Amino acid sequence: MVVLVVTAVPAGLRGHLTRWLLEISPGVYVGHLTRRVRDELWERVVELCKDGRAIMIESARGEQRLYFRVHRHDWEPVDFDGVQLIRRPSAPSARYSGMRSGWSAASRYRRGRK
Template identity: 65%
Template sequence: MTIVVLTAVPPGLRGHLTRWLLEISPGVFVGYLSARVRELMWDRVIEFVDDGRALLVYSVQGEQRLAFEVHGHDWTPVDFDGITLMRRQTVPDYVPANRPPRKREPSERPAYEGAAMRDETVWKRREARRKFRRK
């Protein structure tokens, strides 16, 4: 089984892939291909993808029974003790050099039930109505 996922690619590339694979959703193609056809097709995808992204998932023999190929993607396949995992690039949090990170303080509001009670203005209005009714 072969799966190709395309994002922001020229329409001609999507039409080209329909020669071998079935498009089940916009940009998602599935089908059965030989290894040779799959490699040639992937070379063609890389050639025409431009600024878009492409992801190829296909069946192989082994523990996981599948392998990944990516192009123009933030996530990269990484071998971890024989298992292929997808690693996402993370952006480190920006902390100015002259200021330590801000510590979160516990909320000072009482924990009322219901989302409307958490809104301070709604709570004040309800208190004003109760006082008005008592008079």
């Protein structure tokens, strides 16, 4: 079983994916493919994706029975003691992003009026 989720990809790639998989929602494709077709389809997705993103979830042997492939995505698969997890990027803290800590000027003004 294969689940493929694409975001912001060209229409030509979406049309190509419908030849092999069933589109159950915009950008979400599901189907059962052989290993060879699945690998070549992933190569095609990476080749035609341009500025878009893609995540493929496929059946695999092992305890989890899942394997993730990611292309140009912020979230990345990480092997953690034999289990594949998805790590999302950490949120930047306020002091590193250039924002001041504390209350805003408008908030201080409203609190002062009471």
